[in-house]
Amino acid sequence: MEMNEKEQKQWYVVRAIGGKEKKVKEYIELEIKHRGLQDYISQVLIPTEKVYTIRNGKKISKEKISYPGYVLVEAAFVGEIPYILRNVPNVLGFLGDTKEAGKQLLATPLRPQEVSRILGRVDELSVSEEENETPFFVGETVKVTDGPFSSFEGTIEAVDNDRKKLTVSVKIFGRKTPMELSFMQVEKE
Numbered sequence: 428m429e430m431n432e433k434e435q436k437q438w439y440v441v442r443a444i445g446g447k448e449k450k451v452k453e454y455i456e457l458e459i460k461h462r463g464l465q466d467y468i469s470q471v472l473i474p475t476e477k478v479y480t481i482r483n484g485k486k487i488s489k490e491k492i493s494y495p496g497y498v499l500v501e502a503a504f505v506g507e508i509p510y511i512l513r514n515v516p517n518v519l520g521f522l523g524d525t526k527e528a529g530k531q532l533l534a535t536p537l538r539p540q541e542v543s544r545i546l547g548r549v550d551e552l553s554v555s556e557e558e559n560e561t562p563f564f565v566g567e568t569v570k571v572t573d574g575p576f577s578s579f580e581g582t583i584e585a586v587d588n589d590r591k592k593l594t595v596s597v598k599i600f601g602r603k604t605p606m607e608l609s610f611m612q613v614e615k616e
Contacts, residue, residue, distance in 0.1 A: 436469055437536035439512075440522035441498045447517035448473045451498050454515045467508050470501040474545055481573035481611045497522065499537075499545065509534060563593055569613040571597065576606065580616070 443451040455471045458464065474493040479486055502508055513520060523535025537545075563569070563586050571579045581597035584605055591610045596603045 436467075436501050436503045438542045439500050439502060439504070439534050439536055441500050441512060441515075442519040442522055443496055443498050444517045444519060445496045448492055448496070448498050451515055451517050454517070455498070455500065455512065458511055458515065462511070464508070464511070466503075467505065468500060468502040468512075470499075472499040472501075472546075474499065479611055480614050481609075484573065486611065494545075504534065504536075563610065563613075563615075568616050569593070569595060570616060571595070571606075571608065571612060572614050573612040574608070581606070581613075 452471045475490045476493050477488045478491045479488050521534035567583045579597045581595035584596050585594040596605050
């Protein structure tokens with residue numbers, strides 16, 4: 428396959444079976460290595476974010492996939508490339524209109540502003556690790572992960588974003604008891 432000057436790489440979204448995103452990334456990277464496709468597929472990304480919780484008084488960070496079921500691929504859609512990507516195990520197809528146009532598979536690339544929003548968010552998250560990006564809402568059910576009421580479930584009564592505190596109503600001995608907890612002491616159900 429000859430790479431044309433006109434063939435620019437663009438970002439495409441590969442739809443993957445939920446929970447198999449890392450496998451899909453590994454398979455695509457193996458295909459690139461095995462077939463020597465570095466000129467055609469330059470990056471395979473799974474946007475993730477760090478989510479912090481407190482367990483037994485310790486702050487624990489865990490990686491959470493920002494867009495479950497999606498893998499971003501920067502590629503030039505020439506020749507066999509769309510077919511190779513589509514035939515990777517656990518791949519469901521591409522996001523966007525995927526049509527058979529004659530023999531060519533068409534997938535809609537992401538617009539530059541969408542790419543910068545997603546990638547910008549990834550950079551922003553690695554910079555502002557301390558920020559817990561998960562917004563909390565009044566009425567939401569959360570699980571307490573730290574303190575004497577660890578593993579209890581409660582309903583959010585109030586959210587104080589500035590102080591990163593929640594007022595959570597927890598049922599203790601059949602009575603609702605409001606407690607003030609930090610964002611780090613709860614996790615969403």
